Amino acid sequence: MTFENFFAAQSFFLWATFGIALLMGALVNKTNFCTMGAVSDMVNMGDLGRFRAWMLAIAVAIIGVIVLEHFGKVAPNEAFPPYRGGNLLLAENLIGGLLFGIGMTLASGCGNKCLIRIGGGNLKSIMVMLIIGVIAYYMINPFPGSDQTLFTVLFYDWIRPLSIDVGVSQDLGSLIGGDAANTARLVIGGLIGVFLLWFVFKSADFRGSLDNILGGLAVGLAVLAAWYVTSNVQIDEDGDLLSLGGYYSEWDMLADSDEGKPAQARPLSPQSFTFINPMGQTLGYAARGFDHTLLTFGVMAFVGVLAGSLLWSLLSRSFRFEWFSSVRDFVTHLIGAILMGFGGVLAMGCTIGQGITGTSTLALGAFVTLGAIILGSALTMKVQYYKMVYEDEASLMKALVAGLADFHLLPDGLRKLDKV
Numbered sequence: 001m002t003f004e005n006f007f008a009a010q011s012f013f014l015w016a017t018f019g020i021a022l023l024m025g026a027l028v029n030k031t032n033f034c035t036m037g038a039v040s041d042m043v044n045m046g047d048l049g050r051f052r053a054w055m056l057a058i059a060v061a062i063i064g065v066i067v068l069e070h071f072g073k074v075a076p077n078e079a080f081p082p083y084r085g086g087n088l089l090l091a092e093n094l095i096g097g098l099l100f101g102i103g104m105t106l107a108s109g110c111g112n113k114c115l116i117r118i119g120g121g122n123l124k125s126i127m128v129m130l131i132i133g134v135i136a137y138y139m140i141n142p143f144p145g146s147d148q149t150l151f152t153v154l155f156y157d158w159i160r161p162l163s164i165d166v167g168v169s170q171d172l173g174s175l176i177g178g179d180a181a182n183t184a185r186l187v188i189g190g191l192i193g194v195f196l197l198w199f200v201f202k203s204a205d206f207r208g209s210l211d212n213i214l215g216g217l218a219v220g221l222a223v224l225a226a227w228y229v230t231s232n233v234q235i236d237e238d239g240d241l242l243s244l245g246g247y248y249s250e251w252d253m254l255a256d257s258d259e260g261k262p263a264q265a266r267p268l269s270p271q272s273f274t275f276i277n278p279m280g281q282t283l284g285y286a287a288r289g290f291d292h293t294l295l296t297f298g299v300m301a302f303v304g305v306l307a308g309s310l311l312w313s314l315l316s317r318s319f320r321f322e323w324f325s326s327v328r329d330f331v332t333h334l335i336g337a338i339l340m341g342f343g344g345v346l347a348m349g350c351t352i353g354q355g356i357t358g359t360s361t362l363a364l365g366a367f368v369t370l371g372a373i374i375l376g377s378a379l380t381m382k383v384q385y386y387k388m389v390y391e392d393e394a395s396l397m398k399a400l401v402a403g404l405a406d407f408h409l410l411p412d413g414l415r416k417l418d419k420v
Contacts, residue, residue: 002234006247007260009235013244013268016229017297018304021273024222025308029116030316031215033057035351036104036113039377044385049209052200053216054355059196060220061360065227066189070182074231076361077169078245080269081277081348083363084169089348090368091162092155096347097354097369099339100276101376105384107336110351111275111344112305119309122322124329128337129279135341136280155346172362189362223356226272230297244268260293267296272360274353276344278302347372379403389420 003009027033031053038050068074077084104110107128109117114132117125139150168174169181177184206212234241237254247254248265255261262268267281278298285294313319324330344350347369349358355373358366382403387394394402394417402417404410 017300021304022308025305026312027218029309029312031211033215053212056216057220063193064224065360088164093368097372098376099343101373103339105380131337132341133279133283139345231270272357
């Protein structure tokens with residue numbers, strides 16, 4: 001995908017992103033692909049259908065990325081955000097993942113599901129999205145008239161020293177294979193992908209569920225397609241092929257003026273779908289008068305998924321307005337949105353951004369975040385269930401201990417509530 005100038009290349013980069021996101025949004029709405037719902041079905045009903053759809057998406061993304069990377073067609077080492085960075089942000093992955101898992105349960109869905117629900121007419125999710133967006137924006141961007149962000153004020157001094165230097169890269173291929181990282185990625189990614197496919201398709205119920213299969217394939221392939229497009233857009237500059245980021249770094253020498261120059265270089269890097277930081281990017285884009293220099297992959301992904309969901313809702317006549325059922329419902333969603341905003345940025349992604357896009361790079365931090373999100377969500381559901389069953393008898397701590405005991409993370413003898 002070679003273009004004669006930067007603006008033609010950037011336009012394709014952005015509109016291809018929108019097209020992929022539009023299709024993903026429509027299919028996610030159609031198939032009810034939902035990562036929070038996957039955990040809920042598993043914990044509350046023992047139904048693994050939607051969880052297997054999630055694992056199918058991960059398998060497709062992992063296998064696709066390792067194969068394309070082997071042939072030089074995608075560039076995860078240059079990704080934004082830097083999933084394979086040499087500093088393993090273990091505390092941020094764990095704490096951020098737990099906060100995000102709790103938050104998405106309280107707010108009725110992850111970042112992607114929030115956009116899907118808005119497209120379907122859910123007004124509650126607009127409030128959730130706005131809160132996530134404001135927090136995500138100021139976690140990364142300084143407050144007006146200041147050089148401080150929410151991250152530097154609340155987290156940096158104590159959480160960043162807990163990171164672990166693992167060398168050049170934290171992807172499993174580099175950690176295990178060393179100098180033979182490329183081969184190791186093929187082997188490790190292949191084994192993980194094949195295992196996940198076996199887990200997914202060993203279920204006869206899953207094999208008979210077209211929606212679950214279609215949902216998993218759609219999300220996995222969308223993540224892969226975005227990696228491919230963003231890694232292969234190039235500009236032919238007098239015979240030299242430059243990436244968007246490469247052109248940006250030499251802008252003063254190559255461009256006639258600064259007109260149209262993007263505000264930052266990082267969003268021009270190879271990347272795929274994630275939805276918490278893009279909510280902040282989109283609010284920033286809107287707040288600054290839709291300045292085209294702030295138009296990024298994340299903004300186009302945000303708009304594309306929302307538009308795709310709306311399109312399917314209208315075509316299927318499933319569009320319905322929905323508002324909070326009570327003050328308690330409002331407060332629960334408010335708390336969930338706050339936790340998702342902080343958690344999604346700390347963990348460097350959501351159930352899609354780390355759970356599928358991040359794991360497709362075999363980054364260790366992505367797998368840590370994925371586990372933390374699932375644990376946080378599952379524990380929240382257990383706590384909610386125990387408090388519902390035992391009502392006034394179940395304090396938050398008693399319900400939490402019972403939930404941890406159910407998952408064999410605490411001795412059963414510590415529980416104060418009988419298992420339900």
